[in-house]
Amino acid sequence: MSVVLRVKNITKEFRVYERQRDRLKEIFQKKPLHKKFFANRDISFDLYSGESLGIVGLNGAGKSTLLKIISGVLMQTSGSIEVNGSIAAILELGTGFNYDLSGVENIYFNGYLLGMSKAYIDENLQDIIAFSELDEFINLPISAYSSGMVVRLAFSIAIFSNAQIFIIDEALSVGDAHFSQKCIKKLKDIKAEGKSIIFVSHDLNSLKLLCDRIILLKSGEVVKDGDPQDVLDAYNYLITEIGKADENLNQLNSSYGSKEAIITNVCMKKDSNDVSVVCCGDSVSFEIEIYADQDLKDLSLGFLIKDKFGQDIYGTNTNLLGIDLDLKKDKRYLINLDLKLNIGVGFYTVTLALHSNDTHIEKCYHWIDSIFKFELINSDKKDFIGICKLNPYIHIKEMNG
Template sequence: MLEVTDLCKQFRLYDQPVDRLKEAITRRTRHRLHQGLNGVSFRVAPGETLGVIGRNGAGKSTLLKIVTGVMMPDRGRVHTDGRTTGLLELGTGFNAELTGRQNIIANGLLLGLTRREVDERVDAIIDFAELDAFIDEPVRTYSSGMVMRLGFSSAIHAEPSCFVVDEALSVGDAHFQQKCMRRIRDFQARGGSILFVSHDLNAVKMLCDRAVVLEHGTVMADTTPDAAVNQYNRLISGREEDTERDHAAFEDGFGYGTGAARVVGAELAGEDSGAETVASGEWVNIRLVIQAEHPVPDLTCGILLRDRFGQDIYGVNTHYLEERLALSPDDCIELRFRICAELASGHYTLTVALHSAENHLENCYHWCDNLLQLQVAGVRTHPFAGVCRLPTECAIGSAEGPMFKKRIAGS
């Protein structure tokens, strides 16, 4: 459906705008080159969803602009089968002076639809975007969320073969985001291909069949979503250029990090079962042994539960729990967490991380992905739907009381 081959794109950066004119007149170079993309290649099969993740400045937006034809590459080729539409930066393709309805028509024509096809879709686009009261107002009067709703609705109703989605979906309320996700899943079920760019790692894991990790304009990994997210976490922890010593230290697959402090032992067991298989509602003891190789004046230990899809379910660390830890060289301590497994039946993994302060973005000492396994089987108390049980109370009383803040429609 989509094939990208050896894409390269350079940008000229000037210290100040007038340097462009000076360069043109004097013929003296006053710019520096920035390599936005460097030899990017991948393929998206029909019906496949490919995620693209990477740090800010990695080249994600440049890639999408080239794929959708907004920008031309310096070298390389983009081949698509069928219509490709996308939702990139908010307002892309819209004229702020035109009304929402006029922009739907103009945008549809730009996407390759005929005027009859656009007219047939206008009502559906307006209905999905939920902009009936504002559709004949200029787009410059719209909020960012309204622009996103109009853009997504226009793009998805063009019935593309390949749909390109950027971070714009992060704008808007929860109701419309869920509505967009349902429409994306429906598009997937009908065999549509998707190129999905997001910093929402859970969304990448849940929606994508594969994921590409971009760094400095190059493809660092093209693999499963779970493995790609692990690679991304490694990048943002500052370990993208491990030394030979680091590779030797972690060649057994026991994680990565600076090694100033390491997890040297770990076990998990239910208080009643005494094993990794527990009942929903049973307390679970997690025991970690941590050893320091160098002084660590500010140590945080965190745990993260993931379900079988790799979705983050629950995470906590000693920083959040206001437990201060500090280690000297060769110190070895035992740390225990006790959590109640109020989880739905299924298979879970536990990731353990050692770092400083609140998260692993600075001073990542040791990150251990999926270190321990947890199997939840059976339910101790009342059944429930969803991923986890929340404390719930229910009371029955007379209906003759204060008015509800929100009445159910039709009641």
């Protein structure tokens, strides 16, 4: 495979001023009145023809700045970019659009910016409109469009360009699930044609489906570059560490109860490792630590999984499961709840409660809403869609007649 993009030792420094007037004062006083902020530090990598490269990192890691440098929107402070072919980039919502023009007019306007000729746009106009699914609205000014409609149009224009490199920065996160899946399929098609993709997203499932390789950025530097699963494991570790730092604050904001017994910690483990991202159907263990400051009998630990819309996905408690829970004064307990996560792709939260008998209504010792967050992604082999994995057994037999 040939190299279509070579990024060599890219560094981007910004000057940060406390007050706007300090910019002018700095010129005349000839002494620095700014602080240096490095969005990118000494980043190097190659992109090959037909390769799909993912870039992940926590907010502020330098992902968008790097993409703007590669696409020519920003100039690097040092380092070099070598590009063998044209680039089509979707960087920010509405970039390259005139909101006073109609959808059709913006196809031409944005197409020209991407290097398309009028003849080429004429030839592909109906395909662009059809892919965007905006036929009814294509003659309206895009100031009347929702953010999702703008993304549909931007993606549709870019994907029909003759570019050799496609750069996509979180664009698919604004659209609906149907259009996101359609875009992923289209990106796979152009990848099969030998074109290259740089894809930035917080959607780990999309990254795993699309990318051959992923780069993890932290504080503007490359900390890992390689196999998607290995890099996503490292990214998941960073997320987990931040989650632990915020844990006490989250509990203070979302907990209540009489507190004779309290939930002190919760984590999710797979193969004895702390995780917050696993595959559908994986076996995990939720480790829950509790403490009582007095002897308490007949307690119940409640466990509830909710989806990103707040809908209850699964809930139970130790009382319903026929498990006795008696606590002794000043003792700590570790409770493991082992289960297979046979639920669909998406983001979920765990709510926990310590209460009497089978419900928290009579006596609630401690309730913590959304104490833990986790994400489910597809395994390498996608074998179902929907919100639950039922694992059917299929019988096939030949019938007479």
